[in-house]
Amino acid sequence: MGELDLTVQSGENIFGLLIASVEFLLEELFEHVQDFLFEKHTSWIQINLVLFVHTVFKLDSCKRLQNYCYEEINRTSRASTVAHTVSPTPSVLSNISFEPNR
Numbered sequence: 001m002g003e004l005d006l007t008v009q010s011g012e013n014i015f016g017l018l019i020a021s022v023e024f025l026l027e028e029l030f031e032h033v034q035d036f037l038f039e040k041h042t043s044w045i046q047i048n049l050v051l052f053v054h055t056v057f058k059l060d061s062c063k064r065l066q067n068y069c070y071e072e073i074n075r076t077s078r079a080s081t082v083a084h085t086v087s088p089t090p091s092v093l094s095n096i097s098f099e100p101n102r
Contacts, residue, residue, distance in 0.1 A: 004029070006036045011044025015052070022059050034065065046072060 006014055014037055021030040037045065045052050045068070053069045056062040 004032065006033070007040075011037070011041040011048070014041060015044075015048075015055075019055060019059075022061050030061065034062075037065075038068070046076075049073070049076075 006017075009017075014033060018030065018033045018037065021027075021033055049069065049072060052065075053073070056065040056069060
């Protein structure tokens with residue numbers, strides 16, 4: 001099995017690889033890329049939170065990423081921005097707080 005060096009890739013490229021690994025059911029690759037995003041690219045996720053939310057909430061296998069998004073939205077009081085930008089489902093809305101500093 002080959003080795004994948006993600007250290008030279010941008011957050012955007014890694015996110016694209018994550019989505020591709022979900023679509024092609026490459027679970028081992030998905031876990032590796034997801035872990036790498038959490039370890040090395042949390043600032044990219046935070047900056048691109050709306051794009052991230054818009055994408056990961058459409059993917060059932062991204063529960064850990066969805067939970068991270070809930071925490072980040074609530075921590076940063078960005079619920080209104082996310083709600084108005086990505087048209088979340090009622091189940092998504094029930095997991096975010098619209099009150100500052102929940």
